Amino acid sequence: MVSLFLVKIFHWVYQWRNPKTNGKLPPGSMGFPFIGETFEFFKPHDALQFSTFIKDRVLRHGPVFRTSLFGDKAIISMDMELNLEMAKANSVPGVTKSVIRLFGENNLFLQSKESHKHVRNLTFQLLGPQGLKSRMIEDVDLLARTYMEEGARNGYLDVKETSSKILIGCLAKKVMGEMEPEAAKELALCWRYFQSGWFRFFLNLPGTGVYKMMKARKRMMKLLRKTVLTKRASGEELGEFFNIIFGEMEGEGETMSVENAVEYIYTFFLVANETTPRILAATVKFISDHPKVKQELQREHEEIVRGKAEKEGGLTWEDYKSMHFTQMVINESLRIISTAPTVLRVLEHDFQVGDYTIPAGWTFMGYPHIHFNSEKYEDPYAFNPWRWEGKDLGAIVSKTFIPFGAGRRLCVGAEFAKMQMAVFIHHLFRYRWSMKSGTTIIRSFMLMFPGGCDVQISEDTEVDK
Numbered sequence: 001m002v003s004l005f006l007v008k009i010f011h012w013v014y015q016w017r018n019p020k021t022n023g024k025l026p027p028g029s030m031g032f033p034f035i036g037e038t039f040e041f042f043k044p045h046d047a048l049q050f051s052t053f054i055k056d057r058v059l060r061h062g063p064v065f066r067t068s069l070f071g072d073k074a075i076i077s078m079d080m081e082l083n084l085e086m087a088k089a090n091s092v093p094g095v096t097k098s099v100i101r102l103f104g105e106n107n108l109f110l111q112s113k114e115s116h117k118h119v120r121n122l123t124f125q126l127l128g129p130q131g132l133k134s135r136m137i138e139d140v141d142l143l144a145r146t147y148m149e150e151g152a153r154n155g156y157l158d159v160k161e162t163s164s165k166i167l168i169g170c171l172a173k174k175v176m177g178e179m180e181p182e183a184a185k186e187l188a189l190c191w192r193y194f195q196s197g198w199f200r201f202f203l204n205l206p207g208t209g210v211y212k213m214m215k216a217r218k219r220m221m222k223l224l225r226k227t228v229l230t231k232r233a234s235g236e237e238l239g240e241f242f243n244i245i246f247g248e249m250e251g252e253g254e255t256m257s258v259e260n261a262v263e264y265i266y267t268f269f270l271v272a273n274e275t276t277p278r279i280l281a282a283t284v285k286f287i288s289d290h291p292k293v294k295q296e297l298q299r300e301h302e303e304i305v306r307g308k309a310e311k312e313g314g315l316t317w318e319d320y321k322s323m324h325f326t327q328m329v330i331n332e333s334l335r336i337i338s339t340a341p342t343v344l345r346v347l348e349h350d351f352q353v354g355d356y357t358i359p360a361g362w363t364f365m366g367y368p369h370i371h372f373n374s375e376k377y378e379d380p381y382a383f384n385p386w387r388w389e390g391k392d393l394g395a396i397v398s399k400t401f402i403p404f405g406a407g408r409r410l411c412v413g414a415e416f417a418k419m420q421m422a423v424f425i426h427h428l429f430r431y432r433w434s435m436k437s438g439t440t441i442i443r444s445f446m447l448m449f450p451g452g453c454d455v456q457i458s459e460d461t462e463v464d465k
């Protein structure tokens with residue numbers, strides 16, 4: 001009996017380590033059953049370098065190898081051509097089971113090609129250049145100014161947290177219109193439970209990050225749903241986003257159910273909050289570490305302030321577009337901090353790569369290794385915004401630059417993120433500021449700041465005072 005059990009176990013382990021395919025799999029190892037190589041993959045590392053997990057395997061197996069992460073079979077690729085091909089050929093997002101649970105099984109971003117196309121078009125109306133210009137920049141500007149002033153009064157501000165507050169504040173207003181103070185408070189509270197690390201574990205067990213996130217999700221969805229239904233019943237104005245989503249602006253019929261609309265909006269809150277604040281905090285750290293960059297930014301932003309007829313005049317879209325050096329800094333920061341995969345897909349069909357076959361159903365994770373190719377970027381590990389001089393700063397994707405992914409799942413919030421970062425930097429440079437010494441950036445898939453990411457600013461150091 002025992003020996004039969006052992007044979008079964010060995011067989012199971014053998015099958016796990018040698019998955020069946022229609023061809024030859026790329027080299028690699030699958031680790032332990034179920035857990036795979038997840039823990040090694042997540043070991044924290046210097047954020048400006050690829051992890052030892054990746055480096056070791058590239059040395060051992062070459063730029064394309066197999067592994068198992070988060071309970072799924074996966075292919076990791078450092079090959080840019082393959083990454084772009086996969087991004088174009090596949091439209092199913094490569095997200096973990098915990099992420100699917102969090103985003104909602106019926107989330108339109110995860111549904112059929114048609115619904116995905118529809119939400120992308122819709123998002124473009126909300127967050128594309130026209131939407132940002134006409135309805136976003138003003139709010140981001142006002143919130144950034146307000147929080148910066150608050151920080152100056154306190155003597156410091158946490159960059160990640162402040163960026164998060166700006167994002168949530170701005171999205172909440174666009175989504176809900178004027179919100180009951182109680183509801184706004186409750187919405188802010190939900191974020192406390194949205195901790196990093198939630199995507200790692202695929203089991204929703206009490207005490208885990210996933211469990212807390214799922215609870216927060218439920219609360220937030222309930223709140224959004226209630227606000228929408230109450231406002232609609234009383235004929236009160238919803239925010240501009242819901243007006244557009246429900247097609248009321250153009251006097252069209254309803255295009256999306258309340259349920260789907262709430263889930264769609266929730267996706268923004270979640271994704272936006274997990275990305276921009278971290279990248280922005282890293283960018284501020286890079287600026288702080290490079291005095292010449294800081295000096296050039298100071299010059300650019302002082303010039304914008306000087307050019308204003310009124311000192312307190314808000315930023316315009318033209319001001320934003322005139323921030324050339326700031327945009328060079330943002331691009332450089334996005335390039336150098338991209339030490340994580342940016343093209344994530346589940347393969348829809350078997351895919352042939354040279355002698356190897358990548359099976360349908362496997363997760364594909366494409367790393368932007370090209371960002372560190374010395375033929376494309378001289379001295380690639382150096383933070384040098386001037387390398388972007390004369391380049392198209394508006395492009396969010398190219399053959400050598402994929403911080404926002406590529407193809408059919410290219411980030412829909414890229415323009416919004418870049419604008420928010422630029423506006424934040426502008427307001428930061430209204431003060432003489434310094435980053436708290438000892439700030440470090442590590443990566444455990446996501447960017448982390450173990451010592452925090454505070455900057456010291458004060459009212460006395462306001463430029464032009």
Ligand code: HEM
Pocket residue numbers: 087093109120127267268271272273275276279341342343344345403404405406407408409410411412413414416417418
């Ligand atoms: C600097 C900040 C950001 C970075 C680096 C970033 C990066 C990415 C990446 C790498 C992808 C996957 C693309 C792929 O697999 O090809 C993605 C997708 C996505 N991002 Fe962003 N993102 C950022 C900010 C935002 C913001 C602010 C929002 C929303 C307001 C947003 C919404 C989304 C959505 C909805 C998707 C899924 C798109 C789809 O499946 O069609 N992102 N992002």
